[in-house]
Amino acid sequence: NVPCDLVTGEERVYANEDARQAPHIACTIEMCSTNTPFEVAVIDEIQMIRDPARGWAWTRALLGLCAEEIHVCGEAAAVDLVTELMYTTGEEVEVRNYKRLTPLTVLDYALESLDNLRPGDCIVCFSKNDIYSVSRQIEARGLECAVIYGSLPPGTKLEQAKKFNDPDDPCKILVATDAIGMGLNLCIRRIIFNSIVKPTINEKGEKEIDSITTSQALQIAGRAGRYGSSFKQGEVTTMHHDDLGQLKEILSEPVRPVKAAGLHPTPEQIEMFAYHLPDATLSNLIDIFVSLSQVDGLYFVCNIDDFKFLADMIQHIPLNLRSRYVFCTAPLNRKEPFVCTTLLKFARQFSRNEPLTFDWLCRHTKWPLAAPKNIKELVHLEAVHDVFDLYLWLSYRFMDMFPDAVLVRDIQKKLDDIIQVGVCNITKLIRASQSAAASSTVEVVSEDFPLSRTMRVTRAVSDHHGAKSKEALSIAVEVPGERRGKNLKAYRSAAKQEDLKSHGRGSLANRLLREGLLTQDMLRQLQSEWQDQHRNGRYGLGSKRDDQNSAKATGRKKK
DSSP, rough: OOOEEEEOOOOOOOOOOOOOOOEEEEEEEGGGOSSEEEEEEOOOGGGGGGOTTTTTHHHHHHHHEEEEEEEOOOOGGGGGHHHHHHHHHHOOOOOOOOOOOOOEEEEOOOOOOOOOOTTTEEESSHHHHHHHHHHHHHHHHHHHHHOOOSOOOHHHHHHHHHHHHTTTTSSEEEEEEEGGSOOOOBSEEEEEEEEEEEEEOOOOOOOOEEOOOOHHHHHHHTTTTTTSSSSSSSSEEEEHHHHHHHHHHHHHHHOOOOEEEOOOHHHHHHHHHHHHOOTHHHHHHHHHHHHOOOOOTEEEEEOOHHHHHHHHHTSOOOHHHHHHHHTTTOOOTTTTTHHHHHHHHHHHHEEEEEEEOHHHHHHHHHHSSSSSHHHHHHHHHHHHHHHHHHHHHHHHTTTTOOOOOHHHHHHHHHHHHHHHHHTTTTHHHHHHHHHHHHHHHOSSOTTTTOOOOOHHHHHHTTTTTOOOOOOOTTTOOOHHHHHHHHHHHHHHHHHOOOHHHHHHGHHHHHHHTTTTOOHHHHHHHHHHHHHHHHEEEEESSSHHHHHHHHHHHHHHHOO
């Protein structure tokens, strides 16, 4: 019964009906005020200070909050860095260690089959393909499951969590990504890792697929048997037997200490820099700034690729530097074409000093929207939800130009309900998608979810299982351990055979199809030509003759 306001980049929810500020505020890390004096501040998940993209926000909060007392919560791996940062500012640091209040056991056996699922189980996947596949296979067994992944709206995630947690609801299984690791309270008895490899972004902004870290494994595994849930202890295992040993190794390793805190150039710094380089673009300015910046060993400059991508995208639009900077810090996924296109339109309209009205937004998004009939439509609805988030985020920064935040929030809630219906019927959407996927291109998964190892394995062994279906989403997760145990060779040969087929499934093919520059017949013809060239050794990938000629040429150059 303590009044508390909620503040995020897109939303303000006041405890008092007259919108008077409550004595307590809960906010996202990016939105904490460094100007307001507080008696006490609490910063959660402090280990995120090392995050290549968002670490700067934790650094800003830790060093910038005007609070008499700050409580910092998170992994012990961050203790040394936080202590050292506080030493440089002359603060007193008191470290308190807490033990988990319920036991957590790593089981000695893997699940092996979805027939072995029990109420309270949560299968953790690292790709949307696996989410769709596993949830369909579970429901094919007559079980209900809830689904949670990162790109779902917050309201839908909460509804799915509520459904799973409700003891009177028949839904007793959860299929989720590592989105469950933070911010959701779930009654999970057992965590089952469907895979232990995950796509990540390295310091250079490049995508890699690697085993999960000890920190990530502990964060996810720790969701099982949480104190206060209906289960008195938690259990952890893997879907496949040959992953279990590696998971045990990962969990037994010490968490690598957090070495440095993230920083990001502020708008004031960039403005000062622009004064001396008036003809430089914003993208160039930030490049030059970062290249000239010197940071000591306690800090690093966060990845600025997303910022530069947006800066380049709107460079041709006439905006003042401060407004341009704000547009470039907008929270969006640059791999969502519809959202990026909308930001471009927002910026263009903004530059003409024409307010972006509710009617304009409805026309652009074709609102009202119907419930999704397939996965592709569900993904589009998620993108539209992101567009509404973008409008609301900008409305708090440019109130006059984005004046209809109240109306947009109303339709966003309606859209959330529509998406919830789609997620509840996700297996029907998958079935509806398969006819299109089988005949053309798989546009089910957004690009930030690359094909996982599980998908590769399935292609290698699907004939062994006598799988009659060649549908794009029938990804078997119950591959016997002995088949999967033949190292990478078992599916690399199959992967090579699939490489040619995958040419038609990539983002370029999808984009050309969407824009009408490529037809399905043309795509099939291209696939046929690629296969012919590959067989004749003219494709270049597997041609021994090309390799030999290349070697001879190299030899001649050396002479």
